Amino acid sequence: MPSTDTMFPTRSSRVQSPSGVGFNSYLYQIRDLIYQIAGILQPDHRLEFLEKRCQKRMAVVGAGSLRDYYDFLTRSMNRTSELTELLNEITIGETFFFRNLPQIEALRKVVLPAVAENKRRFPFSRLRVWSAGCSTGEEAYTLAILFLEESEGMLKNLKLEVLATDLNDRSLEKARAGVYGDYATRNLSAYLQEKYFTPAGNLLAVKDTLKSIVQFSRVNLLDDSKMIFMKNMDVIFCCNVMIYFDGVARKKVVQHYYNNLLPKSYLFLGHSESLFGINDQFRLVHFPGATAYYKSEQARGGL
Amino acid sequence: MAILLADISRKISDLDNIPTVPALLVPLLRRLGEPAEKVSVAEIVTLISYDKSLTAQCLHMANSPLLGMRNRVETVQGAVMALGMTKVREVATTCCLLRALPARRGSLQPNDLWKHSLACAMVSREFARKVGFADPEQAYLAGLLHDLGLIVELTTFPKEFEAATHVAIAKRCPIHEAERLVLGVNHCVIGEMLAERWHLPSEMKEVIRHHHDVDHASTAAVLVSIVSLTDILCRMRGLGYGFEEVRQVDLSSEYAWKHIGEGLPKMRDFDLARFTLEIDAYIEEVERLVTTLFDLA
Numbered sequence A: 001m002p003s004t005d006t007m008f009p010t011r012s013s014r015v016q017s018p019s020g021v022g023f024n025s026y027l028y029q030i031r032d033l034i035y036q037i038a039g040i041l042q043p044d045h046r047l048e049f050l051e052k053r054c055q056k057r058m059a060v061v062g063a064g065s066l067r068d069y070y071d072f073l074t075r076s077m078n079r080t081s082e083l084t085e086l087l088n089e090i091t092i093g094e095t096f097f098f099r100n101l102p103q104i105e106a107l108r109k110v111v112l113p114a115v116a117e118n119k120r121r122f123p124f125s126r127l128r129v130w131s132a133g134c135s136t137g138e139e140a141y142t143l144a145i146l147f148l149e150e151s152e153g154m155l156k157n158l159k160l161e162v163l164a165t166d167l168n169d170r171s172l173e174k175a176r177a178g179v180y181g182d183y184a185t186r187n188l189s190a191y192l193q194e195k196y197f198t199p200a201g202n203l204l205a206v207k208d209t210l211k212s213i214v215q216f217s218r219v220n221l222l223d224d225s226k227m228i229f230m231k232n233m234d235v236i237f238c239c240n241v242m243i244y245f246d247g248v249a250r251k252k253v254v255q256h257y258y259n260n261l262l263p264k265s266y267l268f269l270g271h272s273e274s275l276f277g278i279n280d281q282f283r284l285v286h287f288p289g290a291t292a293y294y295k296s297e298q299a300r301g302g303l
Numbered sequence B: 001m002a003i004l005l006a007d008i009s010r011k012i013s014d015l016d017n018i019p020t021v022p023a024l025l026v027p028l029l030r031r032l033g034e035p036a037e038k039v040s041v042a043e044i045v046t047l048i049s050y051d052k053s054l055t056a057q058c059l060h061m062a063n064s065p066l067l068g069m070r071n072r073v074e075t076v077q078g079a080v081m082a083l084g085m086t087k088v089r090e091v092a093t094t095c096c097l098l099r100a101l102p103a104r105r106g107s108l109q110p111n112d113l114w115k116h117s118l119a120c121a122m123v124s125r126e127f128a129r130k131v132g133f134a135d136p137e138q139a140y141l142a143g144l145l146h147d148l149g150l151i152v153e154l155t156t157f158p159k160e161f162e163a164a165t166h167v168a169i170a171k172r173c174p175i176h177e178a179e180r181l182v183l184g185v186n187h188c189v190i191g192e193m194l195a196e197r198w199h200l201p202s203e204m205k206e207v208i209r210h211h212h213d214v215d216h217a218s219t220a221a222v223l224v225s226i227v228s229l230t231d232i233l234c235r236m237r238g239l240g241y242g243f244e245e246v247r248q249v250d251l252s253s254e255y256a257w258k259h260i261g262e263g264l265p266k267m268r269d270f271d272l273a274r275f276t277l278e279i280d281a282y283i284e285e286v287e288r289l290v291t292t293l294f295d296l297a
Helices: A025-038 A044-061 A066-075 A079-091 A101-119 A138-149 A169-177 A190-196 A247-260 B005-015 B025-030 B041-050 B052-062 B076-083 B085-099 B110-131 B136-145 B148-156 B158-171 B175-183 B187-197 B202-210 B221-236 B256-263 B265-269 B272-296
Strands: A126-132 A159-166 A197-200 A203-206 A214-218 A233-238 A261-269 A283-287 A290-295
Touching: A025 A044, A025 A066, A025 A079, A044 A066, A044 A079, A066 A079, A079 A169, A101 A126, A101 A138, A101 A233, A101 A261, A101 A283, A101 A290, A126 A138, A138 A159, A138 A190, A138 A214, A159 A169, A169 A214, A190 A197, A233 A247, A247 A261, A283 B221, A283 B272, B005 B148, B005 B187, B025 B085, B041 B052, B041 B076, B041 B085, B052 B076, B052 B085, B052 B272, B076 B085, B085 B110, B085 B136, B085 B272, B110 B136, B110 B148, B110 B221, B110 B265, B110 B272, B136 B202, B136 B221, B148 B158, B148 B175, B148 B187, B158 B175, B175 B187, B187 B202, B202 B221, B221 B256, B221 B272, B256 B265
Parallel strands: A126 A159, A126 A233, A159 A214, A233 A261
Antiparallel strands: A197 A203, A261 A290, A283 A290
């Protein structure tokens, strides 16, 4: 078990990391600061990554050392906006359309038909999917494409909504712009490219039909005051976001997901993520090549 | 199209004479209940060596990265020295069982059934280790043999079985339910009949008979449960019968957890979602192994 010393080491000098590479003690202070303010934990194996991100920002603000940068983050007039900039650097992730195919197939073949069937009993129903930690929007637009492809089929007469949130302003900006290169669009068939995108030079720009059902907003998943408003979800996607949180924060976020989901709804996590030890209210269900967590009709009390 | 049990019984006695079943399989299976040390090494080595392609298969499998050998094994005798009798018996049983599959092609390809059996064997062993089951090697053999009944069906009732697979695909239901609808009997019952005839140890018989109705398992309930859950997991991770059966499974409702939870205290630390993911690591190795073993056969 790591002692408190290795998690939050003394600030005196350079500290040995487990790999034997020493990191500046101010890097640990910056790590603590990020954790205290945003709840995002940078484990030891990510310290090198954190150092690189800090260096990138140091060049921009003209800080000569990690110590100077730490002072800038804590004392300068621009400390709040600089912290946001740093968070943007840390949470940026590259992804692409139709990334996890078994998950998408499970959604298309099992989850959407089941959810739509439940809705059919009520007129003017709404189908709401939340892409939590949407990064640059590929997942959110993928969901929107799935919706629109079924809008005359099994999702007919339903109001379709994709809510997409992230902490990173720059990612959100890129998501709203909806312009993507080869990497992001490599899994898109020619048919879907033609139907939902317009060429913009070498890039592809998302058409308004797709944009109209996706709503992007900045949400910190640890901000209770915002989380309680993300209500009435039918499906939540939260892929590769939890890695940034520690145990306590994970429990909190997943509890919010549980509360915000309607009965008979699903939570999808990233390929290698598990709710083991985090939440036992959901039920793990298996699809061919994919898993999800199911919230049943009645919340189970206690057990 | 229902099949009469008497019919099955007659055909199962004929099965002993089928040349595709290696001479070694039945003696090997009969002795599964005995401790490996008691099995005569010389006898096994001689029996394996009689069959050139079986020898090649055994050596290939013995050298597979799955067994973690440092040095290459070149002879059956060498394999016994390096791997120990338990592993060699496991390898020989695995290879023999593969030979028992007919080359006939239907909806269920022999290749896929073989991959499924091998995957179930390996994943059952890992599952057994994870939850603290006393004998992981027994779990390997149980996983390997659980679908013995399907081999009988593919060999003796190919047309009827093919009809059952069509129902499974069309209704998207598990194959054992489709068999009941079409044949009036399923591979669990048929497998048990063969297991009976071959005098398999009682716990193997129980796995073969009850892996789809775990609540009826008795003395080997934990073993049956491990194989039963592994079977479902493998089928949901692309290591199934090569066609889509069900599209969603809620494993938490499986009766098997009761047996495992009661029998094994380590169960509390078991992360099913993570374990599911770990199964994917077997896919590539199983494919490679099966392809090569088939080529060597």
